[in-house]
Amino acid sequence: MCGIVGLHLRDPELYPRLGRLLETMLRQVVERGPDSAGVAVYGDRRRCPRGHAAVSVLLGSAGGAPVDGEGTDPARAGLEAAVRAALPGSPELLVTAAGATTVVAAPVDVDTLVDAVRRAVPSALVVGSGRDLTVYKGIGDPVALAATYDLANAQGWQGLAHTRMATESAVNPEGCHPYAVGPDQCLVHNGSFANHATIRRELAAEGVRFDSENDSEVGARFVAAQLAQGADLDKALRLLCERFDGFYTLLVTSDDGFAVVRDAIACKPAIIAETPAWVAMASEFRALADLPGIDTARIYEPEPERVYAWRR
Numbered sequence: 001m002c003g004i005v006g007l008h009l010r011d012p013e014l015y016p017r018l019g020r021l022l023e024t025m026l027r028q029v030v031e032r033g034p035d036s037a038g039v040a041v042y043g044d045r046r047r048c049p050r051g052h053a054a055v056s057v058l059l060g061s062a063g064g065a066p067v068d069g070e071g072t073d074p075a076r077a078g079l080e081a082a083v084r085a086a087l088p089g090s091p092e093l094l095v096t097a098a099g100a101t102t103v104v105a106a107p108v109d110v111d112t113l114v115d116a117v118r119r120a121v122p123s124a125l126v127v128g129s130g131r132d133l134t135v136y137k138g139i140g141d142p143v144a145l146a147a148t149y150d151l152a153n154a155q156g157w158q159g160l161a162h163t164r165m166a167t168e169s170a171v172n173p174e175g176c177h178p179y180a181v182g183p184d185q186c187l188v189h190n191g192s193f194a195n196h197a198t199i200r201r202e203l204a205a206e207g208v209r210f211d212s213e214n215d216s217e218v219g220a221r222f223v224a225a226q227l228a229q230g231a232d233l234d235k236a237l238r239l240l241c242e243r244f245d246g247f248y249t250l251l252v253t254s255d256d257g258f259a260v261v262r263d264a265i266a267c268k269p270a271i272i273a274e275t276p277a278w279v280a281m282a283s284e285f286r287a288l289a290d291l292p293g294i295d296t297a298r299i300y301e302p303e304p305e306r307v308y309a310w311r312r
């Protein structure tokens, strides 16, 4: 299984409610993915102020494995000092702790901040970066994790959540979705890619590096490579359908986009609902049932191998 929910808001009046709406949606897909949960939020200016880049990291001793609660505090204090020292001009940082995830924001460009975090704390696992995006991940009960992310109080224009039932790699922080491997990009997956090892080898030969053994990461790295070469989300996902075998419902988001695609036999469930105020997607309808205006929404199942994409 695995549960996916996503919400792309068209009506700015709903932006303050993004987190509350997403949290309500996530609760309905907990049984689909009890192992771990990840969340992405676009446009929360208290977590990533305007003019800043934000990098989301998992801290820990072994391969970025997170520790929880107070145990993270010395690591976070060390991170702040070390990242600041690694940045030109030592700018003020905004550091927000949310469960196992720490978000570092600074008034620099995204690559500069990612590079400074990696140099300052080589063991940190970078799980997201961008000018608009914050990502939170962890292992365990999805509802408890969402509370540690303070998801209910998140604001913004777009977000998604994933609950994982592991199939292709271990239950560990590296295996959590979303895979946010390019700036302001996220991919979440329900299913299994059959030929991910082959595509991983091809991408690795081109110099692409991986953080996990997970099949979904290969999809995310493939999409990121297409976007870096100038494709839009629609084209990147059409190319993915040509290249990847297996089962998939994917939700992919970017700095201005929200896109859904399913495999050729639409093996994994998905439902889309649209109103003038929002576009929403979920693994099951019950996750959409409490959205404002659902009674008059246009509701449909995405067709096999057809890319559905929306732009801000």
Ligand SMILES: NC(=O)CC[C@H](N)C(=O)O
Binding pocket: 001, 002, 164, 165, 166, 167, 168, 169, 175, 189, 190, 191, 192, 193, 214, 215, 216
């Ligand atoms: N149950 C799923 O859909 C799993 C998704 C993906 N194959 C993973 O292992 O994370």
